Amino acid sequence: MRVVFLGTPEFAVPSLDALYEHAEVVGAVCQPDRERDRKGRIIEGAVKRRAEELGIPVYQFEKIRRDGVETLRALAPDVMITCAYGQILSQEILDIAPLGVLNVHGSVLPKYRGSAPIQRALINGEKKTGVTIMKTDIGMDTGAILSMKELEINGDDYVGDLYEKLSCVGADLLIKTLDGYLSGEIIPVPQNDALATQAPPLKKEEAYLDFTRSAESVRNVIRGFGYGVCEFRDEQLKIYRAEAIDDCGENTAGTVVTAVKHDFIVACGSGALAISELQACGKKRMKTADFLNGVHVMPGEILRKFGGNR
Incomplete structure:
Protein backbone atom coordinates (compact mmCIF):
# COMPACT_ATOMS: atom_id res chain seq x y z
CA MET A 1 0.00 0.00 0.00
CA ALA A 196 -20.14 20.56 16.75
CA THR A 197 -17.93 23.00 18.63
CA GLN A 198 -14.95 24.93 17.31
CA ALA A 199 -11.26 25.09 18.25
CA PRO A 200 -9.88 28.14 16.41
CA PRO A 201 -6.19 29.09 16.57
CA LEU A 202 -5.04 30.64 19.82
CA LYS A 203 -4.40 34.37 20.05
CA LYS A 204 -1.59 35.60 22.28
CA GLU A 205 -4.00 37.89 24.15
CA GLU A 206 -5.86 34.80 25.39
CA ALA A 207 -2.81 33.98 27.53
CA TYR A 208 -3.19 37.25 29.45
CA LEU A 209 -4.40 36.13 32.87
CA ASP A 210 -7.53 37.67 34.31
CA PHE A 211 -7.43 37.18 38.07
CA THR A 212 -11.05 38.28 38.45
CA ARG A 213 -11.98 34.84 37.13
CA SER A 214 -11.95 31.71 39.27
CA ALA A 215 -8.58 30.24 40.21
CA GLU A 216 -9.43 27.08 38.28
CA SER A 217 -10.20 29.07 35.13
CA VAL A 218 -6.93 31.01 35.42
CA ARG A 219 -5.00 27.78 35.89
CA ASN A 220 -6.71 26.20 32.89
CA VAL A 221 -5.43 29.03 30.67
CA ILE A 222 -1.91 28.27 31.90
CA ARG A 223 -2.41 24.56 31.22
CA GLY A 224 -3.76 25.17 27.72
CA PHE A 225 -1.09 27.62 26.59
CA GLY A 226 1.73 26.10 28.62
CA TYR A 227 2.04 29.46 30.37
CA GLY A 228 0.07 32.54 31.32
CA VAL A 229 1.11 36.19 31.18
CA CYS A 230 0.46 38.91 33.74
CA GLU A 231 2.01 42.16 34.91
CA PHE A 232 3.97 42.56 38.14
CA ARG A 233 5.70 45.78 39.14
CA ASP A 234 5.05 47.18 35.65
CA GLU A 235 6.85 44.29 33.95
CA GLN A 236 5.75 41.08 32.27
CA LEU A 237 5.63 37.96 34.41
CA LYS A 238 5.04 34.50 32.93
CA ILE A 239 3.50 31.75 35.04
CA TYR A 240 4.22 28.18 33.90
CA ARG A 241 2.92 26.04 36.73
CA ALA A 242 0.30 26.70 39.38
CA GLU A 243 -2.42 25.07 41.47
CA ALA A 244 -5.90 26.33 42.24
CA ILE A 245 -6.55 26.35 45.98
CA ASP A 246 -9.44 27.23 48.27
CA ASP A 247 -10.27 30.82 49.13
CA CYS A 248 -7.74 32.62 51.32
CA GLY A 249 -10.07 35.19 52.81
CA GLU A 250 -11.41 38.46 51.43
CA ASN A 251 -8.81 39.83 49.01
CA THR A 252 -9.07 41.83 45.82
CA ALA A 253 -8.42 39.72 42.72
CA GLY A 254 -4.73 39.77 41.80
CA THR A 255 -3.56 40.54 45.34
CA VAL A 256 -0.53 38.67 46.66
CA VAL A 257 -1.75 36.82 49.75
CA THR A 258 1.45 34.99 50.66
CA ALA A 259 5.02 35.20 49.34
CA VAL A 260 7.24 33.17 51.66
CA LYS A 261 9.81 30.49 50.75
CA HIS A 262 8.06 28.31 48.12
CA ASP A 263 4.58 29.82 48.64
CA PHE A 264 3.50 32.50 46.18
CA ILE A 265 -0.29 32.74 46.44
CA VAL A 266 -2.44 35.22 44.51
CA ALA A 267 -6.14 35.86 45.11
CA CYS A 268 -8.59 35.29 42.26
CA GLY A 269 -12.26 36.05 41.72
CA SER A 270 -12.91 32.84 43.62
CA GLY A 271 -10.18 30.77 45.22
CA ALA A 272 -6.50 31.55 44.80
CA LEU A 273 -3.59 30.59 42.58
CA ALA A 274 -0.52 28.98 44.16
CA ILE A 275 2.32 29.65 41.70
CA SER A 276 5.08 27.04 41.55
CA GLU A 277 7.06 27.98 38.42
CA LEU A 278 7.46 31.34 36.72
CA GLN A 279 9.68 33.66 34.71
CA ALA A 280 10.32 37.33 35.38
CA CYS A 281 11.10 39.72 32.56
CA GLY A 282 14.69 39.20 31.39
CA LYS A 283 15.19 36.19 33.66
CA LYS A 284 15.18 32.44 33.23
CA ARG A 285 12.25 30.21 34.05
CA MET A 286 12.54 29.11 37.68
CA LYS A 287 10.83 27.56 40.67
CA THR A 288 8.95 29.87 43.01
CA ALA A 289 11.43 29.30 45.83
CA ASP A 290 14.29 30.51 43.64
CA PHE A 291 12.29 33.52 42.47
CA LEU A 292 11.37 34.55 46.01
CA ASN A 293 14.94 34.06 47.12
CA GLY A 294 15.97 36.87 44.76
CA VAL A 295 12.85 39.06 44.74
CA HIS A 296 11.29 40.38 47.94
CA VAL A 297 7.54 40.19 47.29
CA MET A 298 5.22 41.71 49.84
CA PRO A 299 1.66 40.59 50.65
CA GLY A 300 -0.73 43.17 49.24
CA GLU A 301 1.20 43.71 46.02
CA ILE A 302 -0.85 43.27 42.85
CA LEU A 303 -0.55 41.05 39.78
CA ARG A 304 -2.49 42.67 36.94
CA LYS A 305 -3.75 41.58 33.57
CA PHE A 306 -0.96 42.25 31.10
CA GLY A 307 -1.52 45.55 29.33
CA GLY A 308 -4.48 46.35 31.56
CA ASN A 309 -5.27 49.55 33.37
CA ARG A 310 -3.18 50.33 36.41
Missing part, protein backbone atom coordinates in the same frame (compact mmCIF):
# COMPACT_ATOMS: atom_id res chain seq x y z
CA ARG A 2 1.45 3.35 -1.09
CA VAL A 3 0.90 6.16 1.40
CA VAL A 4 1.63 9.87 1.32
CA PHE A 5 1.84 11.38 4.81
CA LEU A 6 1.07 15.04 5.44
CA GLY A 7 2.13 16.44 8.83
CA THR A 8 4.44 19.01 10.34
CA PRO A 9 4.93 19.16 14.16
CA GLU A 10 6.07 16.70 16.80
CA PHE A 11 2.48 15.58 17.37
CA ALA A 12 2.50 13.88 13.95
CA VAL A 13 5.79 11.98 14.34
CA PRO A 14 4.38 8.86 16.11
CA SER A 15 1.80 8.48 13.31
CA LEU A 16 4.55 8.71 10.68
CA ASP A 17 6.62 6.13 12.54
CA ALA A 18 3.66 3.76 12.78
CA LEU A 19 2.87 4.11 9.08
CA TYR A 20 6.52 3.52 8.15
CA GLU A 21 6.37 0.13 9.87
CA HIS A 22 3.02 -0.71 8.30
CA ALA A 23 3.05 0.54 4.71
CA GLU A 24 5.18 2.03 1.94
CA VAL A 25 5.41 5.73 2.73
CA VAL A 26 6.33 7.23 -0.62
CA GLY A 27 6.43 10.84 0.51
CA ALA A 28 6.12 13.14 3.51
CA VAL A 29 4.57 16.57 2.93
CA CYS A 30 5.35 19.26 5.52
CA GLN A 31 4.83 22.96 5.93
CA PRO A 32 7.74 25.14 4.75
CA ASP A 33 10.40 25.81 7.39
CA ARG A 34 9.51 29.17 8.90
CA GLU A 35 10.84 29.09 12.47
CA ARG A 36 14.31 30.37 13.27
CA ASP A 37 16.50 30.16 16.36
CA ARG A 38 18.04 33.16 18.10
CA LYS A 39 20.94 33.14 15.68
CA GLY A 40 18.62 33.26 12.70
CA ARG A 41 19.16 29.67 11.67
CA ILE A 42 16.21 27.78 10.20
CA ILE A 43 14.56 25.23 12.49
CA GLU A 44 13.30 22.23 10.56
CA GLY A 45 9.94 20.78 11.51
CA ALA A 46 9.79 17.53 13.48
CA VAL A 47 8.15 15.49 10.71
CA LYS A 48 10.66 16.71 8.14
CA ARG A 49 13.56 15.70 10.37
CA ARG A 50 12.08 12.28 11.09
CA ALA A 51 11.19 11.61 7.44
CA GLU A 52 14.75 12.40 6.37
CA GLU A 53 16.07 10.03 9.04
CA LEU A 54 13.84 7.28 7.63
CA GLY A 55 14.83 8.03 4.05
CA ILE A 56 11.37 9.23 3.04
CA PRO A 57 11.31 11.94 0.33
CA VAL A 58 10.13 15.26 1.79
CA TYR A 59 8.02 17.82 -0.06
CA GLN A 60 7.20 21.33 1.13
CA PHE A 61 4.69 23.57 -0.61
CA GLU A 62 3.99 27.19 0.21
CA LYS A 63 0.41 26.55 -0.94
CA ILE A 64 -0.33 22.90 -1.54
CA ARG A 65 -3.58 23.65 -3.35
CA ARG A 66 -1.60 25.61 -5.95
CA ASP A 67 1.81 23.93 -5.98
CA GLY A 68 1.33 20.35 -4.85
CA VAL A 69 -1.26 18.72 -7.08
CA GLU A 70 1.00 17.38 -9.82
CA THR A 71 3.63 16.15 -7.36
CA LEU A 72 1.04 14.25 -5.35
CA ARG A 73 -0.43 12.72 -8.49
CA ALA A 74 3.02 11.55 -9.57
CA LEU A 75 3.51 9.80 -6.23
CA ALA A 76 0.40 7.72 -7.02
CA PRO A 77 -0.69 7.05 -3.43
CA ASP A 78 -3.40 4.53 -2.60
CA VAL A 79 -4.31 6.64 0.44
CA MET A 80 -3.12 9.86 2.03
CA ILE A 81 -2.90 10.48 5.78
CA THR A 82 -2.94 13.92 7.38
CA CYS A 83 -1.98 14.72 10.95
CA ALA A 84 -1.54 18.34 12.06
CA TYR A 85 -0.39 19.31 8.56
CA GLY A 86 -1.50 22.93 8.73
CA GLN A 87 -3.05 23.61 5.31
CA ILE A 88 -6.55 22.96 3.98
CA LEU A 89 -6.69 20.52 1.07
CA SER A 90 -8.66 21.22 -2.09
CA GLN A 91 -11.18 18.78 -3.54
CA GLU A 92 -8.71 18.21 -6.37
CA ILE A 93 -6.17 16.90 -3.86
CA LEU A 94 -8.75 14.91 -1.90
CA ASP A 95 -9.60 13.05 -5.10
CA ILE A 96 -6.03 11.98 -5.96
CA ALA A 97 -5.78 8.81 -3.85
CA PRO A 98 -8.34 6.07 -4.68
CA LEU A 99 -8.94 5.41 -0.98
CA GLY A 100 -9.15 9.09 -0.11
CA VAL A 101 -7.57 11.05 2.72
CA LEU A 102 -7.73 10.04 6.39
CA ASN A 103 -7.03 12.50 9.18
CA VAL A 104 -5.78 12.03 12.75
CA HIS A 105 -7.54 14.70 14.83
CA GLY A 106 -6.83 15.49 18.49
CA SER A 107 -10.38 15.57 19.83
CA VAL A 108 -13.56 13.52 19.99
CA LEU A 109 -15.36 14.93 16.98
CA PRO A 110 -17.60 16.76 16.37
CA LYS A 111 -16.32 18.61 19.45
CA TYR A 112 -13.37 20.93 18.88
CA ARG A 113 -13.16 21.15 15.13
CA GLY A 114 -10.19 23.28 14.14
CA SER A 115 -6.47 23.73 14.63
CA ALA A 116 -6.24 23.96 18.44
CA PRO A 117 -8.40 21.14 19.88
CA ILE A 118 -5.97 20.06 22.60
CA GLN A 119 -5.32 23.56 23.89
CA ARG A 120 -9.01 24.48 23.84
CA ALA A 121 -9.99 21.34 25.74
CA LEU A 122 -7.59 22.27 28.55
CA ILE A 123 -8.54 25.96 28.59
CA ASN A 124 -12.20 24.99 28.86
CA GLY A 125 -11.52 22.61 31.74
CA GLU A 126 -12.61 19.42 29.97
CA LYS A 127 -12.23 16.19 31.91
CA LYS A 128 -12.06 13.99 28.81
CA THR A 129 -10.77 14.33 25.27
CA GLY A 130 -9.47 11.87 22.71
CA VAL A 131 -8.50 11.19 19.11
CA THR A 132 -10.70 10.74 16.05
CA ILE A 133 -9.75 9.15 12.74
CA MET A 134 -11.95 10.68 10.07
CA LYS A 135 -12.24 10.64 6.30
CA THR A 136 -11.35 14.14 5.21
CA ASP A 137 -13.81 16.17 3.16
CA ILE A 138 -13.71 19.75 1.96
CA GLY A 139 -14.87 21.19 5.32
CA MET A 140 -12.91 21.96 8.48
CA ASP A 141 -12.83 18.59 10.30
CA THR A 142 -16.36 17.80 9.13
CA GLY A 143 -15.66 14.43 7.48
CA ALA A 144 -17.24 11.10 8.38
CA ILE A 145 -15.82 9.33 11.43
CA LEU A 146 -14.02 6.01 11.11
CA SER A 147 -12.99 5.52 14.74
CA MET A 148 -12.32 7.36 17.98
CA LYS A 149 -10.77 6.75 21.36
CA GLU A 150 -11.42 8.76 24.52
CA LEU A 151 -8.78 9.68 27.08
CA GLU A 152 -9.17 11.02 30.61
CA ILE A 153 -7.50 14.39 31.17
CA ASN A 154 -5.55 14.29 34.42
CA GLY A 155 -5.66 17.32 36.66
CA ASP A 156 -1.90 17.78 36.29
CA ASP A 157 -1.89 17.56 32.48
CA TYR A 158 -0.52 20.62 30.71
CA VAL A 159 -0.57 21.06 26.94
CA GLY A 160 2.77 19.31 26.38
CA ASP A 161 1.69 16.31 28.43
CA LEU A 162 -1.60 15.94 26.60
CA TYR A 163 0.04 16.42 23.20
CA GLU A 164 2.39 13.53 23.90
CA LYS A 165 -0.35 11.23 25.17
CA LEU A 166 -2.73 11.92 22.30
CA SER A 167 -0.03 11.65 19.65
CA CYS A 168 0.70 8.10 20.79
CA VAL A 169 -3.00 7.22 21.05
CA GLY A 170 -3.52 8.61 17.56
CA ALA A 171 -0.69 6.59 16.02
CA ASP A 172 -2.01 3.33 17.47
CA LEU A 173 -5.60 4.10 16.50
CA LEU A 174 -4.55 5.07 12.97
CA ILE A 175 -3.02 1.69 12.19
CA LYS A 176 -5.94 -0.25 13.66
CA THR A 177 -8.41 1.90 11.76
CA LEU A 178 -6.51 1.76 8.48
CA ASP A 179 -6.63 -2.04 8.50
CA GLY A 180 -10.37 -2.07 9.18
CA TYR A 181 -11.06 0.63 6.62
CA LEU A 182 -9.12 -1.15 3.87
CA SER A 183 -10.85 -4.45 4.60
CA GLY A 184 -14.29 -2.83 4.52
CA GLU A 185 -15.03 -3.70 8.15
CA ILE A 186 -15.11 -0.03 9.18
CA ILE A 187 -17.80 2.09 7.56
CA PRO A 188 -17.54 5.90 7.80
CA VAL A 189 -20.26 7.46 9.99
CA PRO A 190 -21.33 11.08 9.32
CA GLN A 191 -20.80 13.57 12.12
CA ASN A 192 -23.72 15.15 13.94
CA ASP A 193 -23.19 18.80 13.01
CA ALA A 194 -25.65 19.92 15.70
CA LEU A 195 -23.12 18.83 18.36
Whole structure:
Protein backbone atom coordinates (compact mmCIF):
# COMPACT_ATOMS: atom_id res chain seq x y z
CA MET A 1 0.00 0.00 0.00
CA ARG A 2 1.45 3.35 -1.09
CA VAL A 3 0.90 6.16 1.40
CA VAL A 4 1.63 9.87 1.32
CA PHE A 5 1.84 11.38 4.81
CA LEU A 6 1.07 15.04 5.44
CA GLY A 7 2.13 16.44 8.83
CA THR A 8 4.44 19.01 10.34
CA PRO A 9 4.93 19.16 14.16
CA GLU A 10 6.07 16.70 16.80
CA PHE A 11 2.48 15.58 17.37
CA ALA A 12 2.50 13.88 13.95
CA VAL A 13 5.79 11.98 14.34
CA PRO A 14 4.38 8.86 16.11
CA SER A 15 1.80 8.48 13.31
CA LEU A 16 4.55 8.71 10.68
CA ASP A 17 6.62 6.13 12.54
CA ALA A 18 3.66 3.76 12.78
CA LEU A 19 2.87 4.11 9.08
CA TYR A 20 6.52 3.52 8.15
CA GLU A 21 6.37 0.13 9.87
CA HIS A 22 3.02 -0.71 8.30
CA ALA A 23 3.05 0.54 4.71
CA GLU A 24 5.18 2.03 1.94
CA VAL A 25 5.41 5.73 2.73
CA VAL A 26 6.33 7.23 -0.62
CA GLY A 27 6.43 10.84 0.51
CA ALA A 28 6.12 13.14 3.51
CA VAL A 29 4.57 16.57 2.93
CA CYS A 30 5.35 19.26 5.52
CA GLN A 31 4.83 22.96 5.93
CA PRO A 32 7.74 25.14 4.75
CA ASP A 33 10.40 25.81 7.39
CA ARG A 34 9.51 29.17 8.90
CA GLU A 35 10.84 29.09 12.47
CA ARG A 36 14.31 30.37 13.27
CA ASP A 37 16.50 30.16 16.36
CA ARG A 38 18.04 33.16 18.10
CA LYS A 39 20.94 33.14 15.68
CA GLY A 40 18.62 33.26 12.70
CA ARG A 41 19.16 29.67 11.67
CA ILE A 42 16.21 27.78 10.20
CA ILE A 43 14.56 25.23 12.49
CA GLU A 44 13.30 22.23 10.56
CA GLY A 45 9.94 20.78 11.51
CA ALA A 46 9.79 17.53 13.48
CA VAL A 47 8.15 15.49 10.71
CA LYS A 48 10.66 16.71 8.14
CA ARG A 49 13.56 15.70 10.37
CA ARG A 50 12.08 12.28 11.09
CA ALA A 51 11.19 11.61 7.44
CA GLU A 52 14.75 12.40 6.37
CA GLU A 53 16.07 10.03 9.04
CA LEU A 54 13.84 7.28 7.63
CA GLY A 55 14.83 8.03 4.05
CA ILE A 56 11.37 9.23 3.04
CA PRO A 57 11.31 11.94 0.33
CA VAL A 58 10.13 15.26 1.79
CA TYR A 59 8.02 17.82 -0.06
CA GLN A 60 7.20 21.33 1.13
CA PHE A 61 4.69 23.57 -0.61
CA GLU A 62 3.99 27.19 0.21
CA LYS A 63 0.41 26.55 -0.94
CA ILE A 64 -0.33 22.90 -1.54
CA ARG A 65 -3.58 23.65 -3.35
CA ARG A 66 -1.60 25.61 -5.95
CA ASP A 67 1.81 23.93 -5.98
CA GLY A 68 1.33 20.35 -4.85
CA VAL A 69 -1.26 18.72 -7.08
CA GLU A 70 1.00 17.38 -9.82
CA THR A 71 3.63 16.15 -7.36
CA LEU A 72 1.04 14.25 -5.35
CA ARG A 73 -0.43 12.72 -8.49
CA ALA A 74 3.02 11.55 -9.57
CA LEU A 75 3.51 9.80 -6.23
CA ALA A 76 0.40 7.72 -7.02
CA PRO A 77 -0.69 7.05 -3.43
CA ASP A 78 -3.40 4.53 -2.60
CA VAL A 79 -4.31 6.64 0.44
CA MET A 80 -3.12 9.86 2.03
CA ILE A 81 -2.90 10.48 5.78
CA THR A 82 -2.94 13.92 7.38
CA CYS A 83 -1.98 14.72 10.95
CA ALA A 84 -1.54 18.34 12.06
CA TYR A 85 -0.39 19.31 8.56
CA GLY A 86 -1.50 22.93 8.73
CA GLN A 87 -3.05 23.61 5.31
CA ILE A 88 -6.55 22.96 3.98
CA LEU A 89 -6.69 20.52 1.07
CA SER A 90 -8.66 21.22 -2.09
CA GLN A 91 -11.18 18.78 -3.54
CA GLU A 92 -8.71 18.21 -6.37
CA ILE A 93 -6.17 16.90 -3.86
CA LEU A 94 -8.75 14.91 -1.90
CA ASP A 95 -9.60 13.05 -5.10
CA ILE A 96 -6.03 11.98 -5.96
CA ALA A 97 -5.78 8.81 -3.85
CA PRO A 98 -8.34 6.07 -4.68
CA LEU A 99 -8.94 5.41 -0.98
CA GLY A 100 -9.15 9.09 -0.11
CA VAL A 101 -7.57 11.05 2.72
CA LEU A 102 -7.73 10.04 6.39
CA ASN A 103 -7.03 12.50 9.18
CA VAL A 104 -5.78 12.03 12.75
CA HIS A 105 -7.54 14.70 14.83
CA GLY A 106 -6.83 15.49 18.49
CA SER A 107 -10.38 15.57 19.83
CA VAL A 108 -13.56 13.52 19.99
CA LEU A 109 -15.36 14.93 16.98
CA PRO A 110 -17.60 16.76 16.37
CA LYS A 111 -16.32 18.61 19.45
CA TYR A 112 -13.37 20.93 18.88
CA ARG A 113 -13.16 21.15 15.13
CA GLY A 114 -10.19 23.28 14.14
CA SER A 115 -6.47 23.73 14.63
CA ALA A 116 -6.24 23.96 18.44
CA PRO A 117 -8.40 21.14 19.88
CA ILE A 118 -5.97 20.06 22.60
CA GLN A 119 -5.32 23.56 23.89
CA ARG A 120 -9.01 24.48 23.84
CA ALA A 121 -9.99 21.34 25.74
CA LEU A 122 -7.59 22.27 28.55
CA ILE A 123 -8.54 25.96 28.59
CA ASN A 124 -12.20 24.99 28.86
CA GLY A 125 -11.52 22.61 31.74
CA GLU A 126 -12.61 19.42 29.97
CA LYS A 127 -12.23 16.19 31.91
CA LYS A 128 -12.06 13.99 28.81
CA THR A 129 -10.77 14.33 25.27
CA GLY A 130 -9.47 11.87 22.71
CA VAL A 131 -8.50 11.19 19.11
CA THR A 132 -10.70 10.74 16.05
CA ILE A 133 -9.75 9.15 12.74
CA MET A 134 -11.95 10.68 10.07
CA LYS A 135 -12.24 10.64 6.30
CA THR A 136 -11.35 14.14 5.21
CA ASP A 137 -13.81 16.17 3.16
CA ILE A 138 -13.71 19.75 1.96
CA GLY A 139 -14.87 21.19 5.32
CA MET A 140 -12.91 21.96 8.48
CA ASP A 141 -12.83 18.59 10.30
CA THR A 142 -16.36 17.80 9.13
CA GLY A 143 -15.66 14.43 7.48
CA ALA A 144 -17.24 11.10 8.38
CA ILE A 145 -15.82 9.33 11.43
CA LEU A 146 -14.02 6.01 11.11
CA SER A 147 -12.99 5.52 14.74
CA MET A 148 -12.32 7.36 17.98
CA LYS A 149 -10.77 6.75 21.36
CA GLU A 150 -11.42 8.76 24.52
CA LEU A 151 -8.78 9.68 27.08
CA GLU A 152 -9.17 11.02 30.61
CA ILE A 153 -7.50 14.39 31.17
CA ASN A 154 -5.55 14.29 34.42
CA GLY A 155 -5.66 17.32 36.66
CA ASP A 156 -1.90 17.78 36.29
CA ASP A 157 -1.89 17.56 32.48
CA TYR A 158 -0.52 20.62 30.71
CA VAL A 159 -0.57 21.06 26.94
CA GLY A 160 2.77 19.31 26.38
CA ASP A 161 1.69 16.31 28.43
CA LEU A 162 -1.60 15.94 26.60
CA TYR A 163 0.04 16.42 23.20
CA GLU A 164 2.39 13.53 23.90
CA LYS A 165 -0.35 11.23 25.17
CA LEU A 166 -2.73 11.92 22.30
CA SER A 167 -0.03 11.65 19.65
CA CYS A 168 0.70 8.10 20.79
CA VAL A 169 -3.00 7.22 21.05
CA GLY A 170 -3.52 8.61 17.56
CA ALA A 171 -0.69 6.59 16.02
CA ASP A 172 -2.01 3.33 17.47
CA LEU A 173 -5.60 4.10 16.50
CA LEU A 174 -4.55 5.07 12.97
CA ILE A 175 -3.02 1.69 12.19
CA LYS A 176 -5.94 -0.25 13.66
CA THR A 177 -8.41 1.90 11.76
CA LEU A 178 -6.51 1.76 8.48
CA ASP A 179 -6.63 -2.04 8.50
CA GLY A 180 -10.37 -2.07 9.18
CA TYR A 181 -11.06 0.63 6.62
CA LEU A 182 -9.12 -1.15 3.87
CA SER A 183 -10.85 -4.45 4.60
CA GLY A 184 -14.29 -2.83 4.52
CA GLU A 185 -15.03 -3.70 8.15
CA ILE A 186 -15.11 -0.03 9.18
CA ILE A 187 -17.80 2.09 7.56
CA PRO A 188 -17.54 5.90 7.80
CA VAL A 189 -20.26 7.46 9.99
CA PRO A 190 -21.33 11.08 9.32
CA GLN A 191 -20.80 13.57 12.12
CA ASN A 192 -23.72 15.15 13.94
CA ASP A 193 -23.19 18.80 13.01
CA ALA A 194 -25.65 19.92 15.70
CA LEU A 195 -23.12 18.83 18.36
CA ALA A 196 -20.14 20.56 16.75
CA THR A 197 -17.93 23.00 18.63
CA GLN A 198 -14.95 24.93 17.31
CA ALA A 199 -11.26 25.09 18.25
CA PRO A 200 -9.88 28.14 16.41
CA PRO A 201 -6.19 29.09 16.57
CA LEU A 202 -5.04 30.64 19.82
CA LYS A 203 -4.40 34.37 20.05
CA LYS A 204 -1.59 35.60 22.28
CA GLU A 205 -4.00 37.89 24.15
CA GLU A 206 -5.86 34.80 25.39
CA ALA A 207 -2.81 33.98 27.53
CA TYR A 208 -3.19 37.25 29.45
CA LEU A 209 -4.40 36.13 32.87
CA ASP A 210 -7.53 37.67 34.31
CA PHE A 211 -7.43 37.18 38.07
CA THR A 212 -11.05 38.28 38.45
CA ARG A 213 -11.98 34.84 37.13
CA SER A 214 -11.95 31.71 39.27
CA ALA A 215 -8.58 30.24 40.21
CA GLU A 216 -9.43 27.08 38.28
CA SER A 217 -10.20 29.07 35.13
CA VAL A 218 -6.93 31.01 35.42
CA ARG A 219 -5.00 27.78 35.89
CA ASN A 220 -6.71 26.20 32.89
CA VAL A 221 -5.43 29.03 30.67
CA ILE A 222 -1.91 28.27 31.90
CA ARG A 223 -2.41 24.56 31.22
CA GLY A 224 -3.76 25.17 27.72
CA PHE A 225 -1.09 27.62 26.59
CA GLY A 226 1.73 26.10 28.62
CA TYR A 227 2.04 29.46 30.37
CA GLY A 228 0.07 32.54 31.32
CA VAL A 229 1.11 36.19 31.18
CA CYS A 230 0.46 38.91 33.74
CA GLU A 231 2.01 42.16 34.91
CA PHE A 232 3.97 42.56 38.14
CA ARG A 233 5.70 45.78 39.14
CA ASP A 234 5.05 47.18 35.65
CA GLU A 235 6.85 44.29 33.95
CA GLN A 236 5.75 41.08 32.27
CA LEU A 237 5.63 37.96 34.41
CA LYS A 238 5.04 34.50 32.93
CA ILE A 239 3.50 31.75 35.04
CA TYR A 240 4.22 28.18 33.90
CA ARG A 241 2.92 26.04 36.73
CA ALA A 242 0.30 26.70 39.38
CA GLU A 243 -2.42 25.07 41.47
CA ALA A 244 -5.90 26.33 42.24
CA ILE A 245 -6.55 26.35 45.98
CA ASP A 246 -9.44 27.23 48.27
CA ASP A 247 -10.27 30.82 49.13
CA CYS A 248 -7.74 32.62 51.32
CA GLY A 249 -10.07 35.19 52.81
CA GLU A 250 -11.41 38.46 51.43
CA ASN A 251 -8.81 39.83 49.01
CA THR A 252 -9.07 41.83 45.82
CA ALA A 253 -8.42 39.72 42.72
CA GLY A 254 -4.73 39.77 41.80
CA THR A 255 -3.56 40.54 45.34
CA VAL A 256 -0.53 38.67 46.66
CA VAL A 257 -1.75 36.82 49.75
CA THR A 258 1.45 34.99 50.66
CA ALA A 259 5.02 35.20 49.34
CA VAL A 260 7.24 33.17 51.66
CA LYS A 261 9.81 30.49 50.75
CA HIS A 262 8.06 28.31 48.12
CA ASP A 263 4.58 29.82 48.64
CA PHE A 264 3.50 32.50 46.18
CA ILE A 265 -0.29 32.74 46.44
CA VAL A 266 -2.44 35.22 44.51
CA ALA A 267 -6.14 35.86 45.11
CA CYS A 268 -8.59 35.29 42.26
CA GLY A 269 -12.26 36.05 41.72
CA SER A 270 -12.91 32.84 43.62
CA GLY A 271 -10.18 30.77 45.22
CA ALA A 272 -6.50 31.55 44.80
CA LEU A 273 -3.59 30.59 42.58
CA ALA A 274 -0.52 28.98 44.16
CA ILE A 275 2.32 29.65 41.70
CA SER A 276 5.08 27.04 41.55
CA GLU A 277 7.06 27.98 38.42
CA LEU A 278 7.46 31.34 36.72
CA GLN A 279 9.68 33.66 34.71
CA ALA A 280 10.32 37.33 35.38
CA CYS A 281 11.10 39.72 32.56
CA GLY A 282 14.69 39.20 31.39
CA LYS A 283 15.19 36.19 33.66
CA LYS A 284 15.18 32.44 33.23
CA ARG A 285 12.25 30.21 34.05
CA MET A 286 12.54 29.11 37.68
CA LYS A 287 10.83 27.56 40.67
CA THR A 288 8.95 29.87 43.01
CA ALA A 289 11.43 29.30 45.83
CA ASP A 290 14.29 30.51 43.64
CA PHE A 291 12.29 33.52 42.47
CA LEU A 292 11.37 34.55 46.01
CA ASN A 293 14.94 34.06 47.12
CA GLY A 294 15.97 36.87 44.76
CA VAL A 295 12.85 39.06 44.74
CA HIS A 296 11.29 40.38 47.94
CA VAL A 297 7.54 40.19 47.29
CA MET A 298 5.22 41.71 49.84
CA PRO A 299 1.66 40.59 50.65
CA GLY A 300 -0.73 43.17 49.24
CA GLU A 301 1.20 43.71 46.02
CA ILE A 302 -0.85 43.27 42.85
CA LEU A 303 -0.55 41.05 39.78
CA ARG A 304 -2.49 42.67 36.94
CA LYS A 305 -3.75 41.58 33.57
CA PHE A 306 -0.96 42.25 31.10
CA GLY A 307 -1.52 45.55 29.33
CA GLY A 308 -4.48 46.35 31.56
CA ASN A 309 -5.27 49.55 33.37
CA ARG A 310 -3.18 50.33 36.41
